[in-house]
Structures are given as C-alpha cells and as structure tokens.
Amino acid sequence: MDLMKKLSAIAMCALTCSAAELGYFTKHDAGKEAFSFLSTFDSPRNAALEKSAAALPSTDPTITQLNPAAVTIASDKKRVAAFHWQTGEFAGNVGTLSYTTQFDKYIVQVSYNWSSVGTIEGYNELGEPTGKEYNPYSQLATATVAFPMKHIRFGATIKFASDFLTDESGDQTAMAAAFDWGLTWMSDTKNYGFSFVARDFGAMLRGYVKNNADKFYTPSQTFAFGGFLKPRSVPRLTLFAETDFPRYAEPDLNLGAEYALGEFFRIRGGFTRTWLDLSRDIKSLASSASRPDETNESRLFSLGLGYTSSLFAFDYAFSYLAESLGYEHRLGLRVEF
Numbered sequence: 001m002d003l004m005k006k007l008s009a010i011a012m013c014a015l016t017c018s019a020a021e022l023g024y025f026t027k028h029d030a031g032k033e034a035f036s037f038l039s040t041f042d043s044p045r046n047a048a049l050e051k052s053a054a055a056l057p058s059t060d061p062t063i064t065q066l067n068p069a070a071v072t073i074a075s076d077k078k079r080v081a082a083f084h085w086q087t088g089e090f091a092g093n094v095g096t097l098s099y100t101t102q103f104d105k106y107i108v109q110v111s112y113n114w115s116s117v118g119t120i121e122g123y124n125e126l127g128e129p130t131g132k133e134y135n136p137y138s139q140l141a142t143a144t145v146a147f148p149m150k151h152i153r154f155g156a157t158i159k160f161a162s163d164f165l166t167d168e169s170g171d172q173t174a175m176a177a178a179f180d181w182g183l184t185w186m187s188d189t190k191n192y193g194f195s196f197v198a199r200d201f202g203a204m205l206r207g208y209v210k211n212n213a214d215k216f217y218t219p220s221q222t223f224a225f226g227g228f229l230k231p232r233s234v235p236r237l238t239l240f241a242e243t244d245f246p247r248y249a250e251p252d253l254n255l256g257a258e259y260a261l262g263e264f265f266r267i268r269g270g271f272t273r274t275w276l277d278l279s280r281d282i283k284s285l286a287s288s289a290s291r292p293d294e295t296n297e298s299r300l301f302s303l304g305l306g307y308t309s310s311l312f313a314f315d316y317a318f319s320y321l322a323e324s325l326g327y328e329h330r331l332g333l334r335v336e337f
Helices: 003-024 044-048 061-065 275-285
Strands: 079-088 091-103 106-116 120-123 129-134 137-148 152-164 174-186 192-206 222-229 237-246 252-261 265-274 299-308 312-321 327-336
Touching: 044 061, 044 265, 044 299, 044 312, 044 327, 061 079, 061 091, 061 106, 061 137, 079 312, 252 275, 265 275
Parallel strands: none
Antiparallel strands: 079 091, 079 327, 091 106, 106 137, 120 129, 137 152, 152 174, 174 192, 192 222, 222 237, 237 252, 252 265, 265 299, 299 312, 312 327
C-alpha cells in the first residue's frame, strides 16, 4: 500500500466516523457537561501535535492523557518521572506530575494534575462588579494500567476530580469519578497503526451546590478514532490524525506531524478544527450564501520542539488561540532511570 492509499484510508475512516457520530449523538446538549477541565492537562508534546498522536506508543508518559494503551517505557529503563507546566490566557498555573513504572508485562502510572486560573473579579447579573474576588482551583488524580502485546495494546485509567469555584454560601467543592480505556494496533513494520479510545466516562459524585441539583451532570464522554503513518519515502517523519466525538460538543479533527532532527531533537506541529468549522470554511471559500452556525476550538494550531537523551527529555510547545485570545506556552521535563 503506497503513501496516498494509506492517507486516503485514514481520511475515509475519519469522515465515516464523523458522519456516524452525527447520527448517534442526536441531542448535542451543549452546556450540560461538567468537569470540562479534565481534557485541558495537555503536555507539550500532546499540545504541539494537537492531541492527534494517540495511536502511536510513546515513552512520553503523558500520552496516557490521550490513550492509556499508548504508554511505553524504553527497554533499558524501569521508571519515568515527569513534570509539565503551562501558562497562557486560559492557564495561569496548570501542571502535571506523574510517575510511571513497569511490573512484569504491565506498565503502571499515577499522576496528579492541578489547574488555577488565578484571581477572578465577581460581577452580578447586570454586569456590574461586586467587589468580590474568586480563586477557582481544579484537581485531577489518575491511575493507569497498560498491557502491551505484539500488535495490540490495551490500557485503562481511573480518574478522580475535584473542582472548587467559589466559597459563596451554599457552594461546595464538586467531585467526580471517570474512566478511560483505549486500544492500539500496529502493523508488522510499525510504519502505521490505529487507535480507538473512550475518555471521561463517569459521573458527578458531589455537585457544586449543597442541594445537589446538578448531581446528574457528567464529564465529556468522548470517543476518539485515530491513526499514524511513517512514510517510507521520509522515514524521519510521522504523520498523525484523530477525530474526536464528545457527547456534549461538536466532533473535531486533529492533525499533527513530528520530524526527527538527528538522534535527539524533534520538531512538531499540529492543527485542530471542528468538523462544523471545516464545513463553514469550505462554504466560505466557495462563496456560499448559506453557512452553518460557527463553533471553535480554543486552539487553532501549535508548534513544538523536543529533546530526548538516554537520561532525560525536555519538551516545549507554543499554541495560538482562536479569536485573537492570545497564546499558551508549555514546558515539560521527564527523567528515565
């Protein structure tokens, strides 16, 4: 199968899944999702590739954010400790600490994630300042187990999240539990492969207010299908594609590419758009008089750089946000031993 046939197969799968999603999720209950911050703890590599790399196993332990089946450890290592941090318009102080190890054939990981957007000034329903200040704080703890085999890998993650918004009378810290699972398949040549992932399926354990009026709100409940390809004509290049189908939002398409500069350095780039946005863009280019309602991802594209040695790895990512909202920067460090 040549390069164009492989790319065409991935594109057809993405289009088919997108059409099927529109038939399966008929309500699109926008605004009914809780704990949306669960999907915001992007490592520099994941962000630079715009969450498109879930199909390719990686020694970057934060790949479990996309697919718990894709985490792996270098053959001469037993443990990995990782840290990443980000800042920007939507991330005053967001970070992740993780520890990954191997027991027999199983890979086990635990992580702690936190998100603080800083101080927010309060306003009433008329848009007037109230003089009150709030400091929302979100936390996520995860435990992952992955079982690698020759061609197929399976993994699962258990999540526990807490979300504090305000200390107003009657408010409380909301809590939720969620579950991810994923599969990957790779060819004999390891030049291409596919993945299927279910993310953030769970339930709210305690609501944001004490009367528990919102206790039935759930996390995103996202299905994702992706693939990767290493073209034989450009062996240092890896192409990624994934389409996500969240229960409470429009499906999106994520594309990414990673190129190896020698033995140690990697450059990365990614692009993301909702399928509805892509439809709107095509109609706009065709000067169509009718255009669907707009919807946007917070990021449009990202770029990144990675350095990996036998002892440690360093990653950086820069993201350009939609609607002139600014930029995000991410730094990551991991030590393998």
